[in-house]
Amino acid sequence: MKRDLAFPGKRLCVIEEFLPGRYAFISQGGEVVSSVIGYPVYDTKQHVVSVSSMRPSLKPVVGDVVLCEVREVQDRVVLCDIIAKEGGEVKYRWNGAIVTTPRSGKASLPAFTIGDLVVAVVKSESFGMYELTIDEKGLGVVLAFCDYCGRNLIYRRGSLVCNKCRVAFRRKTVSYYGNREAILSRFGLQLS
Amino acid sequence: MRGAEMNELRLFREDGLRIDGRRVDELRPVKMEVGVLDKSDGSAYIEMGKTKIFAAVFGPKEAHPRHLSQPHRAILNCRYHMATFSVEERKHPGMTRREIELSKVIKESLESLVFLNEYPRSAIDVYIEVVQADAGTRTAGLTAASLALADAGIQMNDLCCGVAVGKVGGRIVLDPSEEEDKHGEADMPIAIAPRQNSIVLLQLNGRMTREEMRLGIEMARKGIEVLYSVQIAALTKRVRSSHQGGSGRY
Ligand SMILES: [Zn+2]
Numbered sequence: 001m002k003r004d005l006a007f008p009g010k011r012l013c014v015i016e017e018f019l020p021g022r023y024a025f026i027s028q029g030g031e032v033v034s035s036v037i038g039y040p041v042y043d044t045k046q047h048v049v050s051v052s053s054m055r056p057s058l059k060p061v062v063g064d065v066v067l068c069e070v071r072e073v074q075d076r077v078v079l080c081d082i083i084a085k086e087g088g089e090v091k092y093r094w095n096g097a098i099v100t101t102p103r104s105g106k107a108s109l110p111a112f113t114i115g116d117l118v119v120a121v122v123k124s125e126s127f128g129m130y131e132l133t134i135d136e137k138g139l140g141v142v143l144a145f146c147d148y149c150g151r152n153l154i155y156r157r158g159s160l161v162c163n164k165c166r167v168a169f170r171r172k173t174v175s176y177y178g179n180r181e182a183i184l185s186r187f188g189l190q191l192s
Numbered sequence: 193m194r195g196a197e198m199n200e201l202r203l204f205r206e207d208g209l210r211i212d213g214r215r216v217d218e219l220r221p222v223k224m225e226v227g228v229l230d231k232s233d234g235s236a237y238i239e240m241g242k243t244k245i246f247a248a249v250f251g252p253k254e255a256h257p258r259h260l261s262q263p264h265r266a267i268l269n270c271r272y273h274m275a276t277f278s279v280e281e282r283k284h285p286g287m288t289r290r291e292i293e294l295s296k297v298i299k300e301s302l303e304s305l306v307f308l309n310e311y312p313r314s315a316i317d318v319y320i321e322v323v324q325a326d327a328g329t330r331t332a333g334l335t336a337a338s339l340a341l342a343d344a345g346i347q348m349n350d351l352c353c354g355v356a357v358g359k360v361g362g363r364i365v366l367d368p369s370e371e372e373d374k375h376g377e378a379d380m381p382i383a384i385a386p387r388q389n390s391i392v393l394l395q396l397n398g399r400m401t402r403e404e405m406r407l408g409i410e411m412a413r414k415g416i417e418v419l420y421s422v423q424i425a426a427l428t429k430r431v432r433s434s435h436q437g438g439s440g441r442y
Contacts, residue, residue, distance in 0.1 A: 008342050008348035008349065009349060009351055011387070033349070035307060036346075036348075037345070037430075054431060058233065059311075091233065092253035093254065095254065095313075128254075
């Protein structure tokens with residue numbers, strides 16, 4: 001198996017040898033063909049050939065840890081813009097949704113306010129909509145705002161408080177809540 | 193046929209070659225480069241004779257305005273545009289009817305290459321900017337656009353290459369120059385996805401017999417094999433140079 005550079009339309013093998021994996025497809029003639037520029041990777045155990053694209057995806061993919069900004073809070077769903085991802089680039093803003101399943105007994109959802117910055121994981125993608133979750137460890141709000149006056153909330157003894165309104169909010173936070181440098185460096189962002 | 197005879201005198205030399213010294217089935221000098229623009233997600237530059245074109249790709253990104261987005265596939269926007277200084281007399285900077293038509297034609301050709309259903313609700317924007325026009329801009333633009341899309345990492349079933357075939361002085365010639373195009377009897381731009389061996393663009397301006405058309409397509413196929421090898425060389429060079437710390441995000 002030669003590891004020549006592949007590009008869109010380049011024949012990799014016939015389907016009897018390997019099945020198409022990521023960035024490969026079956027042509028009308030029954031050949032496995034590359035769909036991107038990259039080097040083919042032949043998995044001889046699974047009999048799958050994929051292509052390692054020379055371009056990292058500009059879109060978030062399932063499993064990515066992403067930073068998002070809450071845009072709209074509804075009963076069962078929180079809509080947000082994905083603005084960055086860990087260890088990669090998200091060039092354009094993408095729509096994400098944190099779906100909240102009401103659990104018996106507990107308060108259904110850590111509340112969000114529009115503008116909150118949240119670290120979440122991409123759980124699934126269907127038709128360009130990303131479902132996000134903050135259920136796992138290390139995920140949650142990194143910067144939140146007061147529901148009433150819009151000020152930054154300060155982390156104090158397990159809850160977030162607004163200094164002006166003297167109100168405490170319960171939200172799932174990350175360990176580096178409010179630490180701008182940590183947020184920026186983690187997501188490869190620059191202050192602009 | 194007086195006109196054709198005149199053109200034969202004007203556009204062919206005594207030794208049977210064309211006025212610029214080419215054989216009837218010879219392309220103009222071709223140059224292609226991939227990844228020439230840093231700000232776009234993918235880009236390419238092409239020169240065919242005196243025709244010089246940049247192509248830039250942005251996306252996939254979310255489609256805006258949202259009501260235009262398609263739930264199951266990407267929308268591909270294409271803008272073919274000629275710079276004001278690309279022709280002898282200043283062209284007004286807006287989109288002419290011809291540019292709008294060519295944008296549509298090129299868009300439809302590119303749509304047959306891109307796996308649009310891989311990018312639901314997304315948009316892919318393709319910009320083709322002709323900086324110097326000397327015939328064959330739609331096919332050269334399409335050739336560059338397919339390179340720019342590949343450079344952007346967008347999934348496609350093939351690249352594509354295009355070239356025009358002309359009927360000049362009664363003879364079928366490959367890749368006519370502006371001079372030949374102006375005095376020619378017919379012009380037939382053709383673009384092919386070489387590995388799929390499918391024609392993605394074919395237009396005919398003027399008249400050709402069935403036999404001339406067959407000959408023209410055959411001639412274009414041979415020219416396209418040459419163009420395709422130049423495309424592959426340009427892509428390979430791009431990958432090599434980016435490994436050596438060149439520009440781009442590879
Ligand atoms: Zn407050």
